[in-house]
Amino acid sequence: xxxxxxxxxxxxxxxxxxxxxxxxxxxxxxxxxxxxxxxxxxxxxxxxxxxxxxxxxxxxxxxxxxxxxxxxxxxxxxxxxxxxxxxxxxxxxxxxxxxxxxxxxxxxxxxxxxxxxxxxxxxxxxxxxxxxxxxxxxxxxxxxxxxxxxxxxxxxxxxxxxxxxxxxxxxxxxxxxxxxxxxxxxxxxxxxxxxxxxxxxxxxxxxxxxxxxxxxxxxxxxxxxxxxxxxxxxxxxxxxxxxxxxxxxxxxxxxxxxxxxxxxxxxxxxxxxxxxxxxxxxxxxxxxxxxxxxxxxxxxxxxxxxxxxx
Amino acid sequence: xxxxxxxxxxxxxxxxxxxxxxxxxxxxxxxxxxxxxxxxxxxxxxxxxxxxxxxxxxxxxxxxxxxxxxxxxxxxxxxxxxxxxxxxxxxxxxxxxxxxxxxxxxxxxxxxxxxxxxxxxxxxxxxxxxxxxxxxxxxxxxxxxxxxxxxxxxxxxxxxxxxxxxxxxxxxxxxxxxxxxxxxxxxxxxxxxxxxxxxxxxxxxxxxxxxxxxxxxxxxxxxxxxxxxxxxxxxxxxxxxxxxxxxxxxxxxxxxxxxxxxxxxxxxxxxxxxxxxxxxxxxxxxxxxxxxxxxxxxxxxxxxxxxxxx
Amino acid sequence: xxxxxxxxxxxxxxxxxxxxxxxxxxxxxxxxxxxxxxxxxxxxxxxxxxxxxxxxxxxxxxxxxxxxxxxxxxxxxxxxxxxxxxxxxxxxxxxxxxxxxxxxxxxxxxxxxxxxxxxxxxxxxxxxxxxxxxxxxxxxxxxxxxxxxxxxxxxxxxxxxxxxxxxxxxxxxxxxxxxxxxxxxxxxxxxxxxxxxxxxxxxxxxxxxxxxxxxxxxxxxxxxxxxxxxxxxxxxxxxxxxxxxxxxxxxxxxxxxxxxxxxxxxxxxxxxxxxxxxxxxxxxxxxxxxxxxxxxxxxxxxxxxxxxxx
Numbered sequence: 001x002x003x004x005x006x007x008x009x010x011x012x013x014x015x016x017x018x019x020x021x022x023x024x025x026x027x028x029x030x031x032x033x034x035x036x037x038x039x040x041x042x043x044x045x046x047x048x049x050x051x052x053x054x055x056x057x058x059x060x061x062x063x064x065x066x067x068x069x070x071x072x073x074x075x076x077x078x079x080x081x082x083x084x085x086x087x088x089x090x091x092x093x094x095x096x097x098x099x100x101x102x103x104x105x106x107x108x109x110x111x112x113x114x115x116x117x118x119x120x121x122x123x124x125x126x127x128x129x130x131x132x133x134x135x136x137x138x139x140x141x142x143x144x145x146x147x148x149x150x151x152x153x154x155x156x157x158x159x160x161x162x163x164x165x166x167x168x169x170x171x172x173x174x175x176x177x178x179x180x181x182x183x184x185x186x187x188x189x190x191x192x193x194x195x196x197x198x199x200x201x202x203x204x205x206x207x208x209x210x211x212x213x214x215x216x217x218x219x220x221x222x223x224x225x226x227x228x229x230x231x232x233x234x235x236x237x238x239x240x241x242x243x244x245x246x247x248x249x250x251x252x253x254x255x256x257x258x259x260x261x262x263x264x265x266x267x268x269x270x271x272x273x274x275x276x277x278x279x280x281x282x283x284x285x286x287x288x289x290x291x292x293x294x295x296x297x298x299x300x301x302x303x304x305x306x307x308x309x310x
Numbered sequence: 311x312x313x314x315x316x317x318x319x320x321x322x323x324x325x326x327x328x329x330x331x332x333x334x335x336x337x338x339x340x341x342x343x344x345x346x347x348x349x350x351x352x353x354x355x356x357x358x359x360x361x362x363x364x365x366x367x368x369x370x371x372x373x374x375x376x377x378x379x380x381x382x383x384x385x386x387x388x389x390x391x392x393x394x395x396x397x398x399x400x401x402x403x404x405x406x407x408x409x410x411x412x413x414x415x416x417x418x419x420x421x422x423x424x425x426x427x428x429x430x431x432x433x434x435x436x437x438x439x440x441x442x443x444x445x446x447x448x449x450x451x452x453x454x455x456x457x458x459x460x461x462x463x464x465x466x467x468x469x470x471x472x473x474x475x476x477x478x479x480x481x482x483x484x485x486x487x488x489x490x491x492x493x494x495x496x497x498x499x500x501x502x503x504x505x506x507x508x509x510x511x512x513x514x515x516x517x518x519x520x521x522x523x524x525x526x527x528x529x530x531x532x533x534x535x536x537x538x539x540x541x542x543x544x545x546x547x548x549x550x551x552x553x554x555x556x557x558x559x560x561x562x563x564x565x566x567x568x569x570x571x572x573x574x575x576x577x578x579x580x581x582x583x584x585x586x587x588x589x590x591x592x593x594x595x596x597x598x599x600x601x602x603x604x605x606x607x608x609x610x611x612x613x614x615x616x617x618x619x620x
Numbered sequence: 621x622x623x624x625x626x627x628x629x630x631x632x633x634x635x636x637x638x639x640x641x642x643x644x645x646x647x648x649x650x651x652x653x654x655x656x657x658x659x660x661x662x663x664x665x666x667x668x669x670x671x672x673x674x675x676x677x678x679x680x681x682x683x684x685x686x687x688x689x690x691x692x693x694x695x696x697x698x699x700x701x702x703x704x705x706x707x708x709x710x711x712x713x714x715x716x717x718x719x720x721x722x723x724x725x726x727x728x729x730x731x732x733x734x735x736x737x738x739x740x741x742x743x744x745x746x747x748x749x750x751x752x753x754x755x756x757x758x759x760x761x762x763x764x765x766x767x768x769x770x771x772x773x774x775x776x777x778x779x780x781x782x783x784x785x786x787x788x789x790x791x792x793x794x795x796x797x798x799x800x801x802x803x804x805x806x807x808x809x810x811x812x813x814x815x816x817x818x819x820x821x822x823x824x825x826x827x828x829x830x831x832x833x834x835x836x837x838x839x840x841x842x843x844x845x846x847x848x849x850x851x852x853x854x855x856x857x858x859x860x861x862x863x864x865x866x867x868x869x870x871x872x873x874x875x876x877x878x879x880x881x882x883x884x885x886x887x888x889x890x891x892x893x894x895x896x897x898x899x900x901x902x903x904x905x906x907x908x909x910x911x912x913x914x915x916x917x918x919x920x921x922x923x924x925x926x927x928x929x930x
Contacts, residue, residue, distance in 0.1 A: 015850035015852055016852075046891050047891055048852055048891050049852060072846065073874070074834065074874045074875070075832075075834030075874065076833070080875075081876065082850065098845075131872055132846075179850070179886075183848075183850075183883075185849070185886040186891075188887060188888065189888070189891045201355055201356070214385035225441070226325070226442075229493060230324055230325035232359060234326075234328060234359075254382060254390065254441045254442050256390040264887075266489075266494075267494060269502035269578050269579065269580070269889065270502070270889070271356050271358050271360075271496075271499045273358065511666070523696070524751060535718075535751070535752040536635070538803075540802050542668055544636075562751055564695065564751045565694070566701065576803070578809070579808040581666050581809045
């Protein structure tokens, strides 16, 4: 779990994910020995803040987004959303003030609108922060009785899951994307990269999803038949068959809202099948996201099998 | 009309169009003699559930989507939409239950929400169907006095029209796309295919469109100056000129809503002109879609001319 | 300012931008001597109504859209929007009637809905105009005390700014795009062109933006940290550093709505950084858009520096 805790300490709101990318580059370089197959890293100007990691001769790519929801200071004491965070009154947000060369970490208290004429979201601090300052939930990791609670399990859990499954990988690709929480903008060009450079036509989306009246904590990996977007049915069936074959616990999602990097891959001008295979999460996008360790563990196992068999 | 009736018997909700694709592959293979020019089929992993058919040296592609609106079972007895179907209370929906290896056809009765706390759409059946079951309108073809009524004229009519116009084709391309009813997802990569492999820069959208206070059954082919999206004016003018030249009846559409594969082609990173050229339809997306045979016949003639002259 | 006045006389609603493209082609051909580096023009079938102009070995592209908001006649006397114009009751709209071979310029008076059962937008004229007629604000240029007022400063100002900055350009690209006001449709393929043909990975968006409680006329160039979309933070910081280095006045925008060609570039399957660098504008999309000449002048200077230093 130390790796997960380390991931959860890093701030990477949509559009500003370099710290997380650099952590991952460093992780792969320092822990090459953890991986059965030597990871080959792809990053730089052609990748913006993204990172791709190939193993052997990849046929399938795991997409895990490395950005998070957050808030940004607008003018005066107004906050606007990066993605769709759902902070509660009094939540502590932290960040470095825009333009502060000393990079001092500042803490503010989140405030929801009380009166009609106020901004929808604001903050308490002894002065107005520079416009454009990004503010994230303050790290607050808790683990007890198989329950993990923390802000930003979305999507540090998806990253963790991909990293762990990659250890046994012979052939495959990890794609760490940006902007997923805020309208996308990188899954498309990363899809082009894996399609054009490696001939990859199949993707798995490693992310978390809402619990609902059909999706529960503890019922295993969520394989999504659809959320807002509808993946190609035959590809999803292939994935379900593999989960069945190995007796790994899974639950089928059928929602008409919500989305993932899958939506962006769906609309690229490349023929790439995708399916959400992820972990159920309570209170998503809040400062108290919650998942079960058991769901995480069996999902890693499922990913290992999927990457062998698809 | 037998071909149209056959098309109308096949279920192919968005994301699960393989049955329709396979019917079309079979049709082209069995009826090669119907076509003046030998059809060349393009399908497989790089095409998902789509099919492209080229004739000679194509300059123009006809796009006809092969998916349909439908419903999908969510949890309990809830139904959610695939695309935007508009079933009425009591409409019969049919489908094979998710995971049923015997593929038994099931019929349920569609129910609209009666009370505030119920799901918006539900069904009557003696038990809860497996989540993820796709349910389509029950086939119900009627033809009388030049009027054709059936569910799924959208877009079996567009497919029929493309197939018929193709019989006299010397140079051209048919593109059968998926997911059109549900946010798209294949017109983009099919556009790339025809652009990159054949240098195609012009598309016609063979589909049906709503009647409105400016569009009537029986007034001929609808050439759309715009719906939600605005095609390049000069390309639409070129098409209108050809309709005029051959004295074929047409009506100009000017709407600010509605869309087609044209919207998806509009936004691909390839320079491809597109124009909707289709058939007016009453009660679109219901179980009782209605068109006039006369509109269909002259539209096929117009397509023949367009494919020669553009 | 004569060039700006000339630009403001041309009608080019989204989808029908050829007149503006042709004006620009003519301008570059007639004024080649104005440019330090010889401009190379790229246009034709592969570019729809767009134009790209390269200088030397370009690393950065300036995107300026050449379409405008407008109205289109629907059926009867109804008007529908092209983009999001905000005409006021009594505004004069002009255009050539659809299909009029004599291309006579017609003037109508814009009317907003008065009664519930009327169309939202209509016009006063002695008869019903042919459906599909495009109607633009009547030209009405005013310049006084450093204030410029006119319809369609959005985006003739952005074009003007790009043309002026190009005069000193050694290496760079201008991209004149279409449909920006109406859901886009060309920035994507122009992005592909500059990326694939010239290896361009950086873009600047030359456009105008709303004044707001944080953005004022006269406070200098607007560099946008975000509007609806969030550009990559590190690229925006690079641009801010250059503005600082040359002591050019700028103001940082932080909005959660509004967009530009940047949104379209954000979602193409190519890794291209973009940033809005433009001019604050009052009453955008109305017949009385207003900017300050001082903002325009320093923005041209900033563009010159950006094109040298990025």
